[in-house]
Every structure is written in structure tokens, then in C-alpha cells.
Amino acid sequence: MRLLASLALALLPLLAQQSPPPANPEKDSDKKEAEDGFPVTSDLVKKSCGPCHPADEKGRLSRISFRRTTPEGWQQTIKRMVSLVGVKLDPEEARQTVRYLANHHGLAPEEAKPGMFEVERRMIDYKYPADNDTEQTCIKCHSFGRVLLQRRTRTEWELLLAMHRGYYPLIDFQAFRRTGPPQTEPGPDGRPPDNRHPMDKAIAHLSSAFPLRTAEWSSWSANVRPPKLEGRWMLSGHQTGKGPVYGEVEIHRNPSARDGDEFVTSIRYLYARTGQNVRRTGKAILYTGFQWRGRSMEAGAGQTAMREVMFLERNQREMSGRWFSGAYDETGIDVRLERAGKDAMILGLDRNALQTGARDREVSIYGANLPLKPQPSDVDFGPGVTLKRITQASENRITVLADVAADAKIGPRDLVIAGALKANAAVVFDKVDAIKVRPPSGMARNGGNRFPKMYQQFEAVGYSNGPDGKPDTKDDLELGMLDVAWSVEEYTATFGDDDKEFAGSLDAEGLFTPAGDGPNPSRSGNRNNVGDLWIVATYTTAGSNSKPLRARAHLLVTVPLYIRFEQPEVSQ
Amino acid sequence: MKHLRRVNRKAARIERHLDEQRDVVALQRGGPPQGAPPRPHIPLGCSLLFSPGWEADSSGGAAGLCQPVERDLFDCHLGCFWPAQVPDQLNHSPDWTSKCAAAQKDWRKIDLIFP
Incomplete structure (x- = not known):
């Protein structure tokens, strides 16, 4: 070995002579x-x-x-x-x-x-x-x-x-x-590889x-300038597992900022399915005239902080994007902001699916500048839906009782109130023919001991086969989120698969919480609490003897990330 | 299966498994009696490079991952094998495992890195 090394040393100058380095190596x-x-x-x-x-x-x-x-x-x-x-x-x-x-x-x-x-x-x-x-x-x-x-x-x-x-x-x-090795044969098209x-x-x-x-x-x-975003914006959104979100965002210029591209926000919204109210305040920077990067939180509660990433449309009247939190940014609301003017505006309903034959079905309508003393005739859900009574009315919300005719044609309905129209705001259906779990595949990461957990939220959505009565066709009607029973089943990847016992737990709302990180001594081979699971939703129609509907999604519970290349600082 | 009889314990296990009518999804490549199952869905954010990947194995599941992950961390760190998942020893975190003589025992001493 030593001989080889000295031989190499002796040869070095020779080698150097044979291939001298370039005088100015190009960096x-x-x-x-x-x-x-x-x-x-x-x-x-x-x-x-x-x-x-x-x-x-x-x-x-x-x-x-x-x-x-x-x-x-x-x-x-x-x-x-x-x-x-x-x-x-x-x-x-x-x-x-x-x-x-x-x-x-x-x-x-x-x-x-x-x-x-x-x-x-x-x-x-x-x-x-x-x-x-x-x-x-x-x-x-x-x-x-x-x-x-x-x-x-x-x-x-x-x-x-x-x-x-x-x-x-x-x-x-x-x-x-x-x-x-390089290919030598020509490809199927006859051209050289x-x-x-x-x-x-x-x-x-x-x-x-x-x-x-x-x-x-x-x-x-050439055209960009700090946009004037000050004013009242109406918020509508959807959070997986929690359903539709409606509210408003007041945007003001940040008084302590030098430039016109920094804003402060005052946000309030509610989850329409549960009535849970949220108030937040935030700050944001608008980059390049259209890229909103903000951060908001509930009063004095840093752990409620959410990052906001939105895209401002060129008309400066609409913004859309995602507000999110979580160690892996996994919990989020898909949001859309629309500038409120003086006219009435409809944002959406608490539950948009109206079943044929329903009587006294309560529907809450969310919007802006809605009439304060509406008559039932002012609220028009289209053919087959009769408004019986208005139980509550405010500028942002009207609650009505409606009957749906047993022979109403099934399909989407536009909603019209005081000159404002919301296309496909509601959908009339006869029965829930199928359900699906969203997302169809999810991922969670073990955590809680040394590294953070990544949660995964699921939701179940109902479908009607539509007028043609056939599943998976273009006329299928989506019926929104349903209340279902959640369970976990083994996704059998190997014989004697035991992931279900170790990977984590699913709560009644479809939120999966992964188990702790680190090797688990009670698992064979000291394996981590990783695993593959089926997340199963079961929907039973109230008062019906029909077979419950089932749908499932694949969940991968996996290992943490040990390095994070995210850039949360751009919103601060 | 009329004319075939199991001869070893593994075959017996397979037989028992199929008798229970359980569906076997991952690591299967179709064929009767199940037909080709749809390819598992691999969520975005999974690195798909290697077999197995960091988050998922080639079939989209966790069954084929290196386990426990802590056993593998030193190699990933020293060899910069997972640049987007594990801090690399070459540049970002030369001392990442210095407090940790054996990751499988001392894994609580390693830090999450924000480069």
C-alpha cells in the first residue's frame, strides 16, 4: 500500500505536466x-x-x-x-x-x-x-x-x-x-436516441x-402600483371537515408602514354548520401588486396564528387563496374575498342540498347588504322550492323556512335576492346515492415527542346520481358535506399487518391524530408508528332501512421531516 | 385451488387470509381473482425518488419503508441522500448528529433544522 502511495506521489508532477491546469480556470x-x-x-x-x-x-x-x-x-x-x-x-x-x-x-x-x-x-x-x-x-x-x-x-x-x-x-x-450505457438503437419513431x-x-x-x-x-x-385595497371585503370559504365559512374582512392601510403595500386587517367569520364565530386581526404585505402574504390571529392568542396567501385579481375586486396553520401547514381554509359595494351580494348557504318533499326546511343565507325586511317573495330559489316564512333577517344573514315539492325537478338552483344572484347556490335532490371521502388520499406524520405532528382532516361528501339515475356521469349532483360515522380499517399491505393498533386515532369529526414519533419498542423491529389505513365513512339515511353508504380514503401515516425549507417570514 | 394443496406454513397463512375475505391492497400486482387494483394514490409532498421513498414505498404505502427511520438517519445525513428531508452533513448541518451517538437511542437529541 505504502509503495503504491509513493509511486503515486512520484508520478504526480508527471501527471501535472501532462495536463496542466488552465491558467485562469473559469469559475x-x-x-x-x-x-x-x-x-x-x-x-x-x-x-x-x-x-x-x-x-x-x-x-x-x-x-x-x-x-x-x-x-x-x-x-x-x-x-x-x-x-x-x-x-x-x-x-x-x-x-x-x-x-x-x-x-x-x-x-x-x-x-x-x-x-x-x-x-x-x-x-x-x-x-x-x-x-x-x-x-x-x-x-x-x-x-x-x-x-x-x-x-x-x-x-x-x-x-x-x-x-x-x-x-x-x-x-x-x-x-x-x-x-x-448510452442507447445506440433508434427510437420507435426512427430518430436517433x-x-x-x-x-x-x-x-x-x-x-x-x-x-x-x-x-x-x-x-x-410597467403597469404595477400599490393597489388601494382599503375597505370591506366579503369572505366565503371552505374548511375541510368544518364546512362553509362566511364573514368579512376590513382592510386598512398600515399606518406605521412607509409604503402603500402594507395592510392591517380585522376579520370576522363563522362556520355556517356549527355557528362558531371567529374574530381575528392581522397584517399583510402585498408583493408585486398582487401577491398577498399575511398573518392573522385571534386576540392575544399566538397559537391561533394563520398564514394568509392570496392572489389579487387584476380587477382589484377579488382575492382568493388559502389561510393555513399547523406544523406542516396542513390545516387550512380555501378562501375567496370579494369587495363589498352598496348592492346586495349572496355568499352562500349553510347547507346547500334541498331534498324533494322536505317541509319547513330551515336554510340560512349569508351575504352582504341583504334586505332587512324581506318578504318571502323576495327570496327566490327557483321552481319547486316554496318559501313559507322568513324567521330572521339581518344585513349579513337571512334565515328562511322552505318547502320542497315532492315532484320538484332535481338539479342545481340559482338563488336570487333583491337583485343579487348566486348561481348554483342550492341543489334539489331526491336521495343520497353515494358518498365520497375527501381528500381521496391523505398523509399524516408521526410527532409529538421530538418533532411536531402532521394531522389529516377528512370529510364526507354526498352525491346524487342526477336526472339520469346513473353514477359517475356528468349530471351527478354534489350535495355538500354530510354527517357520517368515521372508522379506521386496516389497509392490508403485509400479512399480519398491525398498523391500525399503532398509527394513531380518528375522532368523530374525521380528524386523524397520528401517534408519537420515534422507534416504538412494543412494535416488532422497533418500527415507528407508521402505517397505511383506510379511513372509512358510513352514512345512514335517517329513518330509512336502506343499506348504509360507505366510502373510504387511503391514509399514509409516515415519518417526520427533519429539515424544513418553508418561508413563513414573507408574511411578516 | 381444487387441485392444489398447501405444503408449507406460509401457504397456510395465505389460505387463512383469503378465507377471511380480506382485501389485500398494497404490494399486490393484480391478477385473478382480484383483478388489477387501482394504483395507490401517492400524496403530493411525497418524494418519489427512491425505492423506498422517504414518505411512501413504491406502492404508495408505508410497509416497505426503512424502519425505524432513526436507524437510517446517519446514512441519510452523511451521504446527503435526502437533501429535502434530512439535513445534509456537507453544508447545512455538519454537527447535526454530534449529540447523538446512536440515532436509534438518542433520537430525541437531534433537532429540526430550518436552513
């Missing part, structure tokens, strides 16, 4: 940009980033001027500069830097929309249709949402992939480079699909 950061970037005009950004990212004659900082992304994207980069490169920034400077970059090197609304699920922290199925190779290269470690929200020059995309390879050398083998590495295919695709300069950004960046 990645020296790569010349072929495309035109955006100059940085902020003194703070120049001061904070300039020492490593020198400005050129046009005021463009290296790398920074050649990329655009969301506030979360910039926040993540700044955090990396602080943690891995040693940049010194105080929190206020970091906030201002993120804000400048998100506003001036950000995304246009059309560019941000397809990736909203990423910043809204939704668990959805996403398939990137444009290029399978690129998708597979990226999603092996993280969501494709991160990619959708980036715009870069070709050189920048190359450098981004190089950064991944530098920080995580193993990804060459995991995703970036082709494994196995594409033997490029996946990362090279990805760079080619990303530079053309997500370039730095786009028509959308030129037009938005």
Missing part, C-alpha cells in the same frame, strides 16, 4: 450572461448583495439581475446566503431586500397563477404536462411548484443546476445524470419554458 460565477438582465436600483440591495455580486456598467448585479421569482423564492435564496455563505443581514434589511426583489424582479400574475399551489402549501396532485424529463429531474427531491415559480436566463438555469450539484453531490446519481443527461434536457427545456424576459412581465412591471 461558474464568471460565466458571461448572453442575455440582458434587469438593473438593480435599490441602494440597500446593492449594499447587501454587491460585495459578492458586482454591478456591471448597466447596474446589473451578477446572478440577481438575471432571475425573477416569488417573495418565497427570494427569501429562500437570502436564507441560503446567510446560512451557507455567511452574509450578515439584520432581519429588517432582509425584509426590505426580499420586498424590493419580489417587487422589481418578481413574477407577473399570469406567471404566478399556475404555481399558486406551492405557495398556498396545498397537497394536490400536480402533473407537469410540458416535459416529463424535466419534471422527473426536479420532483425527485421537491415539488415542481418551486420550478414553476422561477424565471431565469439560460446561463442562470445552468448555474442553478450547478448549485444543486455542488451542494448535493449525490444528486448526479439520483436524478441529474443518465445511468446506464437522445442520450443527453436528464439535467441537460432540463436546462434546454427550462430556458425556453421559463425565460427571464417575457411579454407578461414587461407588461405587468
